[in-house]
Amino acid sequence: MDSNHPHLRAAPAFFTSPKCKVAIPVHHFLTRDALAQASLDHSVRAIGYRKAPDLYDRQERLDGIVLNRIDGDFLLSVCRTRPQRSDWELAHLSGVLESNGLRLLERDAVDIRREPLFSNARAVWSHERYHVSVNDRLKIAAALAEDGPQSILELEENARPSNDILAAVCALACEDLVELSIYEAPLGPRTIVCSR
The missing domain is CATH 3.40.1350 (Trna Endonuclease; Chain: A, domain 1)
Incomplete structure (x- = not known):
């Protein structure tokens, strides 16, 4: 610094x-x-x-x-x-x-501080401590393995997790288990999720 x-x-x-x-x-x-x-x-x-x-x-x-x-x-x-x-x-x-x-x-x-990355990264990291159950982790991983990259909305449909899908994928991104496309548009249901 x-x-x-x-x-x-x-x-x-x-x-x-x-x-x-x-x-x-x-x-x-x-x-x-x-x-x-x-x-x-x-x-x-x-x-x-x-x-x-x-x-x-x-x-x-x-x-x-x-x-x-x-x-x-x-x-x-x-x-x-x-x-x-x-x-x-x-x-x-x-x-x-x-x-x-x-x-x-x-x-x-x-x-x-360039947007949307600045706000998106802060939003993702605000879910760092969100608990994602083992069952939901497996469902999300299986859906991404089967169907490849998809929007959060599609992932919710395909994985049917028991908890908040947005919070779950953000927590998994903080763990470096998934990648989120947060450079071009605000974080939301249309954000693309990929496996790491």
């Missing part, structure tokens, strides 16, 4: 999800939201934490959050606004990161 942004509100201390190798220290709500979104992103395979590369003379502090994506490992930098960097600074930063096997993924407040 950029230390030049003390006005960012503090967040609870750690973020965890099945994709997290360890509990990730979180100092600000923007970082928590970025991690919640990353945990629901099918291209992110794992979320790790390690000491950020030493950038020597830079004023900026980078957290050591590493996203292992299908296209490589990225150091996640979350800030309210993207820092202005000279060509030399960009080259230096890229060189330091590359020597550590990383590339930079910068996300600022505008990017993180």
Whole structure:
């Protein structure tokens, strides 16, 4: 997190999800939201934490959050606004990161709060603790295996779970057991659900 942004509100201390190798220290709500979104992103395979590369003379502090994506490992930098960097600074930063096997993924407040992903990710994670019975888990898994990706409404028809299907698929998404299409439209009955 950029230390030049003390006005960012503090967040609870750690973020965890099945994709997290360890509990990730979180100092600000923007970082928590970025991690919640990353945990629901099918291209992110794992979320790790390690000491950020030493950038020597830079004023900026980078957290050591590493996203292992299908296209490589990225150091996640979350800030309210993207820092202005000279060509030399960009080259230096890229060189330091590359020597550590990383590339930079910068996300600022505008990017993180872009709709509908921002509201959708928060809505999904609001169901993190929703209890999905073993029977409903099996019904949902069987319906997805038999009929492939389908809307939440279709899944409710095909699986006939005993509980709230929207809450159930959100909880399963938090467990990284299903994938939800939450990038293009608000979360609802027409949201597509896929097996992981």
